Amino acid sequence: xxxxxxxxxxMGNLDSVVHAFREAGAEAGVTRAPDGLFSASHxxxxxxxxxxxxxxxxxxxxxxxxxRRAVVEQGRPFLxxxxxxxxxxxxxxxxxxxxxxxxxxxxxxxxxxxxDAERIPHVGWNSVEFRRADALFEGIPEGTDxxxxxxxxxxxxxxxxxxxxxxxxxxxxxxLRRENVIGVQFHPEKxxxxxxxxxxxxxxxx
Amino acid sequence: xxxxxxxxxxxxxxxGLVKGVSFDSWRRIGTVMQSVKVFNMxxxxxLVFLDIEATRLGxxxxxxTVDEIADECRMPLAVGGGIKSTDDIxxxxxxxxxxxxxxxxxxxDPELVRSASRRFxxxxxxxxxxxxxxxxxxxxxxxxxxxxxxGLAPVDAARMMEERGAGEVLITSIDRDGTMAGYDTALCxxxxxxxxxxxxxxxxxxxxxxxxxxxxxxxxxxxxxxxxFQFTQSTPIEAKRYLRQQGLPVRL
Numbered sequence: 001x002x003x004x005x006x007x008x009x010x011m012g013n014l015d016s017v018v019h020a021f022r023e024a025g026a027e028a029g030v031t032r033a034p035d036g037l038f039s040a041s042h043x044x045x046x047x048x049x050x051x052x053x054x055x056x057x058x059x060x061x062x063x064x065x066x067x068r069r070a071v072v073e074q075g076r077p078f079l080x081x082x083x084x085x086x087x088x089x090x091x092x093x094x095x096x097x098x099x100x101x102x103x104x105x106x107x108x109x110x111x112x113x114x115x116d117a118e119r120i121p122h123v124g125w126n127s128v129e130f131r132r133a134d135a136l137f138e139g140i141p142e143g144t145d146x147x148x149x150x151x152x153x154x155x156x157x158x159x160x161x162x163x164x165x166x167x168x169x170x171x172x173x174x175x176l177r178r179e180n181v182i183g184v185q186f187h188p189e190k191x192x193x194x195x196x197x198x199x200x201x202x203x204x205x206x
Numbered sequence: 207x208x209x210x211x212x213x214x215x216x217x218x219x220x221x222g223l224v225k226g227v228s229f230d231s232w233r234r235i236g237t238v239m240q241s242v243k244v245f246n247m248x249x250x251x252x253l254v255f256l257d258i259e260a261t262r263l264g265x266x267x268x269x270x271t272v273d274e275i276a277d278e279c280r281m282p283l284a285v286g287g288g289i290k291s292t293d294d295i296x297x298x299x300x301x302x303x304x305x306x307x308x309x310x311x312x313x314x315d316p317e318l319v320r321s322a323s324r325r326f327x328x329x330x331x332x333x334x335x336x337x338x339x340x341x342x343x344x345x346x347x348x349x350x351x352x353x354x355x356x357g358l359a360p361v362d363a364a365r366m367m368e369e370r371g372a373g374e375v376l377i378t379s380i381d382r383d384g385t386m387a388g389y390d391t392a393l394c395x396x397x398x399x400x401x402x403x404x405x406x407x408x409x410x411x412x413x414x415x416x417x418x419x420x421x422x423x424x425x426x427x428x429x430x431x432x433x434x435f436q437f438t439q440s441t442p443i444e445a446k447r448y449l450r451q452q453g454l455p456v457r458l
Contacts, residue, residue: 012326015276015302049327118208119404119427121329121373125209125251125457145209145457147282149304149329149373167207190282190304192249 002203004028005040007067009057011047011083020189024199034066042203043067043076046189047083051092051108051152054083055100064101071181072103077205078181082150085176085183089154104178105157111150111169118169121151128164128174128186136163136175136182138201144194146174146186153185180205209457210421210449211251211428212442213406214435216241218287219259238271241436242278250281250442251457254307254376254430256334257287261310262350267294269301276302284332290315292322299326307376309334310349312367313356323371331374332406333367335360337393338380345393352380360393361400368401375401376430379409386412386433388419395424406430414440414448421454 004021006014008030021028021044029036037043045067047054058064071078080088089100092108100108111120125145130137153172156162166174166185174185182202188195216238238255245253255275257265265288272285285298286307295306312319312333323331336352337345337360347358356363364375377397379390389410398405404427407420411431420426434440446456 013276013299013302013304015273016279016304019277020280048330049325113402117425119402121403122208123329123374123404124211124427126207149282151328187282190280192280196280 002026002042003040004042004044004203005031005037006044006046007037007063008032009045009047009054009061009063011049011054011057014046016189017044017046017081020196020199021203024196024203026203032061034062037066037070037076040070041076042205043071043078044081045078045084045087046081047087048149049083051083051086051094051100052096052098054087055092055098058087058101067101068103075180077202079202080181080183081189082185082187085185086152086154088176088181088183092152094152103181104154104161104176104183106154106161106176107157108152109155111153111172114170120169121149122168123149126166126168126174126186128166130164131159131162134163134175134177135205136177136198136201139197140194140201146184146188146191146194148174148186150185154183207455208427209251209455211406212417212445212449212456213252213254213428213430214245214250214442215254215256215408215430215432216436217256217258217432219257238275239278242275245442246278246280248442252282252284252428253279254284255286256307259351260288261290262353266290267298269297272298272303273301286332286334290318292318292325295322295326295330299330305330305332305373307332307334309336310354312372313347313349313358313363316370319367319370319372323373328371328373331372332376333364333372333374334376334378335363335367335397336378336380339390339393348380361396364397364401364405368403372403374404374406376406376408377426382410383408384433385410388412388416389429391420391423394420394426398425398427404428414445417445418449418452418454421449422452
């Protein structure tokens with residue numbers, strides 16, 4: 001039975017995420033202290049809010065070091081959602097220039113409209129276009145819509161880390177992956193059936 | 207590309223399971239959960255819950271009810287009605303709302319939107335603006351369920367909310383609300399042209415054609431509708447099929 005630790009670092013509501021993983025058949029719970037990471041098979045870092053506050057909260061609670069051990073060193077499948085994906089980068093700009101977890105060669109930048117028609121924040125359903133095949137999107141067709149709500153995006157330095165992009169503001173990375181570290185800019189727990197499928201796919205990773 | 211959203215709005219005059227509950231209130235909450243389940247099954251883009259008399263009657267948001275609703279919701283959920291403070295917002299977000307909709311307090315307390323946006327992120331904050339048309343064709347914003355005049359024009363109010371950090375604007379025509387006679391497209395157009403954040407049109411949808419009109423006649427990003435989904439056989443999916451036929455990008 002998969003045990004999913006959803007990290008609570010004070011950045012937004014976790015119930016929907018926990019519910020979504022439970023519905024997918026995993027044992028899922030909120031982890032408020034770093035120790036909880038080590039009895040989990042999968043780790044999820046959700047989050048909405050500012051990059052700077054997110055990093056401060058992770059550090060204050062000792063999560064940054066524990067996550068590095070549990071994920072980067074020990075190899076547990078990891079899913080960063082929205083802010084949780086952005087924190088994977090080396091540096092963010094929201095709330096002042098801040099160092100991120102730095103597990104992925106990337107930086108966070110503001111979304112920049114390519115035309116008058118594009119508004120910020122990017123809110124609503126938009127499509128994913130695959131740069132490469134990945135087990136995370138098994139059974140999810142090219143062009144499927146997921147729910148986005150954000151003003152910043154991740155710029156990957158290595159092209160091979162980008163799994164999917166979304167056509168908005170010149171195109172941005174909507175999903176990245178480096179080995180067991182996965183990030184999605186959209187909210188799978190709010191994306192109805194495709195989101196549920198993605199969550200099941202994530203759980204199938206070992 | 208980014209899809210147009212069709213957003214059912216559930217309007218309530220108090221939907222809480224609180225002390226002093228009458229049979230009427232129980233039936234209302236039952237209706238709420240039924241509606242949520244139905245909308246879940248119907249795979250709607252987003253849901254909005256508004257307790258529309260809360261501020262006027264001095265009622266605070268009912269956190270436990272929001273919690274129950276959010277547990278059932280597999281789609282984005284915005285909640286509003288009676289929000290007065292960042293603590294109210296924190297509690298609502300913690301209970302499961304993805305966004306909060308703020309109307310009266312956003313005008314009464316200039317710092318509320320600013321501090322909430324800083325604390326929780328602008329994407330959580332929807333500024334709701336209700337406007338009434340005067341005989342000379344100008345518009346004025348009213349708060350507290352249309353009872354309190356602000357002296358502000360909707361475009362100025364919208365710009366003000368954007369500057370303070372709101373992530374979206376919900377613009378409602380008081381005159382059209384509940385009439386099912388169509389959105390006030392001119393009002394929606396002026397507001398959408400005044401800001402660079404997404405604008406949601408509200409008030410007056412009676413048929414899919416009305417949604418098409420406001421989406422093609424203005425730059426709103428979404429349409430919200432209450433009466434049409436509560437009192438007729440119309441469904442969000444059929445609305446979107448119609449809109450696609452008009453050439454609009456929707457999620458089907």
